[in-house]
Amino acid sequence: MAAKRGWVRYLISDPFSLLIMLHCLRLCSLAGVFLAGLLATPAAQAQAPVVTTRTPARQAVAAPSAGPVGIQFSQPISAATAGSLRVVGSQRQGRRTGAVSGGGTATLSFQPAQTFAPGEQVSVTVPATLLGTSGTAVRPEVYQFWAAAGAGPADFAGGPMVTLPASPTGVAAGDLDNDGDQDLVVLTAAQGYLLRNDGSGVFTAEPGPGSPTGQQLGGLVLADVDGDSRLDVLAVGAAFSNNLPTGTLLTWHNTGSGFSLTASLTLTGIPRTPVPADLDADGDLDALLPDPGYRTVHVLLNDGTGTFTSGTDVPLGPSVNAVAVADLDNDGDLDFAGASSDGNFVSALVNVRLNTGSATFSSALDLPANALSSNVALGDLNGDGNTDLVVSSGIRDTNVLLGTGTGTFVSAPDVRCFPFLLSCDPLCPSASWWLSGTTGCCCHMT
Ligand SMILES: [Ca+2]
Ligand SMILES: [Ca+2]
Ligand SMILES: [Ca+2]
Ligand SMILES: [Ca+2]
Numbered sequence: 001m002a003a004k005r006g007w008v009r010y011l012i013s014d015p016f017s018l019l020i021m022l023h024c025l026r027l028c029s030l031a032g033v034f035l036a037g038l039l040a041t042p043a044a045q046a047q048a049p050v051v052t053t054r055t056p057a058r059q060a061v062a063a064p065s066a067g068p069v070g071i072q073f074s075q076p077i078s079a080a081t082a083g084s085l086r087v088v089g090s091q092r093q094g095r096r097t098g099a100v101s102g103g104g105t106a107t108l109s110f111q112p113a114q115t116f117a118p119g120e121q122v123s124v125t126v127p128a129t130l131l132g133t134s135g136t137a138v139r140p141e142v143y144q145f146w147a148a149a150g151a152g153p154a155d156f157a158g159g160p161m162v163t164l165p166a167s168p169t170g171v172a173a174g175d176l177d178n179d180g181d182q183d184l185v186v187l188t189a190a191q192g193y194l195l196r197n198d199g200s201g202v203f204t205a206e207p208g209p210g211s212p213t214g215q216q217l218g219g220l221v222l223a224d225v226d227g228d229s230r231l232d233v234l235a236v237g238a239a240f241s242n243n244l245p246t247g248t249l250l251t252w253h254n255t256g257s258g259f260s261l262t263a264s265l266t267l268t269g270i271p272r273t274p275v276p277a278d279l280d281a282d283g284d285l286d287a288l289l290p291d292p293g294y295r296t297v298h299v300l301l302n303d304g305t306g307t308f309t310s311g312t313d314v315p316l317g318p319s320v321n322a323v324a325v326a327d328l329d330n331d332g333d334l335d336f337a338g339a340s341s342d343g344n345f346v347s348a349l350v351n352v353r354l355n356t357g358s359a360t361f362s363s364a365l366d367l368p369a370n371a372l373s374s375n376v377a378l379g380d381l382n383g384d385g386n387t388d389l390v391v392s393s394g395i396r397d398t399n400v401l402l403g404t405g406t407g408t409f410v411s412a413p414d415v416r417c418f419p420f421l422l423s424c425d426p427l428c429p430s431a432s433w434w435l436s437g438t439t440g441c442c443c444h445m446t
Contacts, residue, residue: 170219336361
């Protein structure tokens with residue numbers, strides 16, 4: 001007690017020490033508030049629910065055609081928002097109709113009203129409008145899988161011919177009348193046709209998407225861009241003025257009784273075929289359009305009604321011929337790979353771009369490819385759950401690159417599928433043979 005009184009007398013008698021002590025007390029108080037804030041953060045601000053398990057697994061290649069699609073989260077999901085889950089098919093309906101169950105629990109299940117078509121690619125979006133029961137938005141993600149196809153012999157026999165008044169410039173298959181069979185849309189330079197399937201593979205042609213005056217049609221793809229569960233038609237229109245080309249993304253909405261050209265967007269150059277995908281994980285299909293003339297991949301974002309606006313384009317050279325979309329680094333957003341070539345037989349590349357999650361893409365990871373790369377496809381070839389990459393060459397073997405799941409790839413043996421290949425010889429006997437860059441042998445064409 002005496003010592004305590006002594007300290008007090010000392011501090012009162014020494015104002016400098018008193019000031020230091022008061023300052024220390026103030027700092028301790030501030031530190032306490034800071035620490036209390038840190039400790040209070042987890043309770044006051046709940047963690048976002050995240051997806052922990054997907055059924056079918058991402059990149060699955062033989063998913064049950066009847067469904068369901070099951071998603072397990074780290075926390076229970078609000079029943080009121082469970083319907084925000086989006087399941088989108090590439091061949092039937094587009095946005096799939098069906099029932100979501102499991103609201104209020106940590107496992108949602110979507111049962112599609114109609115089976116997935118054999119080999120159909122299915123995209124699942126977990127958007128940020130899906131909330132946990134605490135009210136916190138989920139961490140959004142998009143993933144893809146493929147429905148099982150039959151184990152057929154892969155032999156194809158010719159079917160009945162359909163005569164059209166002009167040469168086709170594009171064809172795409174999908175169930176446009178939602179009756180369960182695959183119909184066709186065929187474009188000619190100035191007119192589109194719907195070839196309706198009678199259910200047995202016999203098609204009847206009727207007028208389809210019409211072309212705006214002066215536009216030549218190409219680059220056809222089917223996708224439900226307005227989310228009404230009817231496949232719509234996207235195509236690239238080309239117009240020339242003083243020999244200068246202007247490209248337009250044309251969108252025909254499927255009304256159920258015809259096609260209505262209701263949206264278009266003018267672009268530089270003449271882009272190639274659009275690739276629809278939910279690039280920003282908000283539940284609608286956006287689009288990538290490779291534009292070789294301008295060495296660009298156009299990024300177009302959907303407002304949910306099928307109206308597109310330009311996003312952040314991606315420069316990609318030398319001459320990007322095609323793109324394919326998948327989650328290359330397993331982080332829950334869709335990335336893309338582009339096949340590009342400068343036409344001189346030596347500098348073909350695959351350009352890998354990773355999505356930031358909001359449809360902006362990283363700088364290129366360039367992978368060498370065989371000459372004149374003309375197309376690229378993505379899928380899990382070796383069943384390890386990672387997306388692999390296949391690049392076709394105009395004159396050489398097909399490249400196979402196996403994904404590591406982190407956005408990088410390792411080379412696998414090329415696939416020799418050049419149709420006119422006659423034989424190989426390591427000695428290159430004459431000028432009509434050429435050296436295969438990956439196998440080290442010389443090949444000869446018929
Ligand atoms: Ca049909
Ligand atoms: Ca639609
Ligand atoms: Ca979107
Ligand atoms: Ca990704």
